Amino acid sequence: MFPTFDVEVVLPTYVTRNRSEVVALIKAFDTNGKAIKGDLILIVRTDHFYIPSKYRTKTAIDGSATLAINLADDLLIDHRLDNDNLELKVTAVVRDKLTGKQCNRTNTVKVTETDFKFQVITPSNAYKPGLKNTFVGKVCTQDGKPVADSGLQLKLKYGYSSNESEWRDSPLLLSPTNGLIKFDVFPPRDIYELVVKAEYMGNTYYIPSSRATTRSGHYMQVIRLDTTDITVGQDVKFVVNATEPIVRLVCEVMGKGDIAWAKSFDTNNNTGYEFSVATVPQMAPSARVLCHYVRPDNREVVADDLGFDVIPPLIGTPFAVNADTRPTKPGEMCATEANTRHNPFVDISGADIMNELKTYVEKPYSHLHWRSSATDYVFKDSAVDVMHNGFIKT
Structure with missing residues (x-):
């Protein structure tokens, strides 16, 4: 029984149009680390909607092979095309000369205008x-x-x-x-x-930039005053600035899908107001502060929100996890070692939930320029449904 083999397509992280060629390194080794000898077919495609192109070549391989693809001659990529970035899809098909088995892998590389x-x-x-x-x-x-x-x-x-x-x-x-x-x-x-x-x-x-929209043309802004890392139990300081005096300021902190802190302030009709929030475990690893006020003359709600990170509290019992390897592939073994004291119960899971926890207060589209600029979206961005007898710009 012959061992299986795998193919790897190694490409540069990107390539610019003014370069004459892109170099692809193809590797083929079996599970025992032995080089595969046989035939290599390299297929390169572009996805440009106006001038799609395809390049195909065949050569021999003995463990590895390096091939150069000419961007202008082989793929018809030149400066006549528009400025949109292109993507090259490079597919390597390796056929083992000894067993006749075939394996293919695909990788992509961006073709950009500049470095x-x-x-x-x-x-x-x-x-x-x-x-x-x-x-x-x-x-x-x-x-x-x-x-x-x-x-x-x-x-x-x-x-x-x-x-x-x-x-x-x-x-x-x-x-x-x-x-x-x-x-x-x-x-x-x-x-x-x-x-x-x-x-x-x-x-x-x-x-790209867009103007925030309110009916009155007045705005509010929440800014974090301190820039140091915050651990659960410490205070985090904020300042609210507005383009008009604020009568009553209402603030909430959302953490893990719920209200972790809330308070209203009498600002004495000032255009700025500072306040502090005592962080709690519910705010870790990320939370969002949401502030708003109501304009007395037209009952318009003016709001702003801001996300901030909170470092979870340290575990009382020392605990460390080490792995014998960092990068790995599906199906491969990975040895993990856990070190602690006092004979505690240890539950090991192979799932990283840190990013999942952050999504409770931070939406995937929160940091895109095309996000809505209206007050209504400030509440939606904080995962808050609001019922109010005032006017909320949508």
């Missing part, structure tokens, strides 16, 4: 005129690696119309730290458009 990309991490929702809006952006390679701190500066400009000649503020020169840049924008209350433009390494990026 770098710029994306906005925060804010996740729309900007609010009349308040300070802090933007955090990330400059990285196409595979997510941050640019070097000693690299070039990023040039950033913004204005309140699509006509750049009307932009008054001077360009900002920002040096990325671990790939991150941070800048503040104070859009006036009477503007309806915010355009942010970034330039890096000869490439231009336009940052």
Whole structure:
């Protein structure tokens, strides 16, 4: 009985159009680590809707084989195509010369316009005129690696119309730290458009932004004051800023699908108010603070929310888990060792529920730019159904 064998297709993390070729490394070994000798068929496809292409070649393989695919000649990828990113689907079919058995594997690689990309991490929702809006952006390679701190500066400009000649503020020169840049924008209350433009390494990026919507044109913003990690039992501090005086401020903290804390404050008609929340286990690992007030003149509800992380409390009994390997595959064995003291009962499960717990207060679409900018969505984003005799913008 002959052992089975597997095929691996190794590709670069990405490739740019201006490169002449992409190199694929094909590996074929049996379960005993012995190299497979035989025939290799490599099939490469593009998914471009206008000019789909397919390339096929055949060669011999002895454990591994390296093949170069010419982007222009073999796949007809050149600068005549639009700027949309392409994806190459590379399939390797290996036939063992000794047994005649066949195995195939597929991998993909993105073809991009440039080596770098710029994306906005925060804010996740729309900007609010009349308040300070802090933007955090990330400059990285196409595979997510941050640019070097000693690299070039990023040039950033913004204005309140699509006509750049009307932009008054001077360009900002920002040096990325671990790939991150941070800048503040104070859009006036009477503007309806915010355009942010970034330039890096000869490439231009336009940052998508949308204006928050309220019937009155007044807004509120919840900001976390401290930036240190919070453990259960510690206080976390917030400040609420608004474009008008707040009569009564109502705040709740949602944790694990339920209200973990709630309180209302008399703000003495101030436009800003600070408060603290004592964290409890229900808020770990993630929670969301939801604040709102009601405008006296038209009963409109103005709201904002903010997610924050809380580190779970430490277990009283020392406990450590080690594994003999990190990456593994379905069906493979993985040895796990648990070390503790005092002879406690240990229940071991192979499921990571940390991401699941975070979904209770953080929706998958919470950090996308196309999320709704209305007050109604602030409540929905916090998984709250609200019944109110006031007006809520939808």
